[in-house]
Amino acid sequence: MDAQEIIARRVAQELRAGNLVNLGIGIPTLVANYVSPDLKVFFQSENGLIGTGPIPEQGMEHPLLTDAGGRPISALPGACTFDSAMSFGLIRGGHVDVTVLGGLQVDAHGLLANWMIPGKMVPGMGGAMDLVSGAKRVIVAMQHAAKGKSKIVKKCSLPLTSARPVDLVVTDLAVIGFPDGRGTLLETAPGVSVGEVMAVTEAELVVPDKVSEMKL
């Protein structure tokens, strides 16, 4: 199982029947592949759709039906569409149960940076700031390290996405939560020891006596 699949499978376990869920671009998008169709989860695309379905077969794309990255998607039976003010009313208003976003850095207290690298990458924040500020539960799905550097840091050096801390971080090596505002190692990936996680983690995490292994 590759790193992305580990992350996406583990995040999928966090979703509950009836949840309204917004998935970001990248690894978060893959989460939908591991949610059982029997579990009635509503996926929102912030460009104005609840009930996103799979990527349509070639030749079946509709030019007026795309995801937030502008790629063709489908709409499931029961889907509904709305304008952007409504879409972000849903997001900021606390109607979205779970958002899953990518990350550049998450710090020891759960603060997230995921929208710019000054001087290098300034794409704009899109909907990320509203999602982190407004969703009931924020899950970050990202690789534990990039180019050998830990993305779980003591303090974010990159500009923050929100002053509101995230609730859960799922990486290819670990699941990290923030009970009482302190980064805590909750689970390790299959075959990965606590010591191995800590060795590649810059932030000092709380390590409970018992850390379970992800069940994928």
Added chain:
Amino acid sequence: MKAVSVEEAVAMIPDGASVMVGGFMGVGTPERLLDEVVRQKKGNLTVICNDAATPGKGVGKLFDATLVSRLTATHIGLNPKAQQQMLTNRVAIDLIPQGTFAERIRAGGCGLGGVLTPTGVGTLVAEGKRQIEVDGKPYLLETALRAQFALVHAFLADYLGNLAYALTSRNFNPVMAMAADTVIVTAEHIVPVGVIAPDHVMTPAPLVDYIITNSNG
């Protein structure tokens, strides 16, 4: 509402105008109007659009032709030309959160001075803005946004100017149709009055100033 040709409509837009453009990554963008803006070389535009789309698509065409001097948007990451024009200071770009973008335009169309949003508190977005506490919770005061023109794309327009949008092409079109002095619309289908049932009208006819005719003549 008046029906006009695309040439006549774009001729009304002066150089240096502020223009809202509907669409999300080019989906729901009135492409025919933008093609004509490029053909008539309307320059020095202040554009308000969710994103810079991609080169050759949506407002991306305006960057291809270097007609934009200022852009207010939420994301430009998929248009390298827009990013390059920002980095070389050819275009001033204000990047703002997408929910804030929608609400500032909505406020502009609804007679509000602005909105209070929790989005951006404690981030770079808060710089230079008033922070106001309500019931102990901090919010940013985000002011209303309006433009001289809104370029809107609908799925259906009836002969009076009532509009309905399709699927994810609705996005910012309805709020922009409220927030500009002059509203110019392209529609995939122009239909007799009554075809769009009252409950299915998404933008009421009195908001629409011009509809571009679908004939080629």
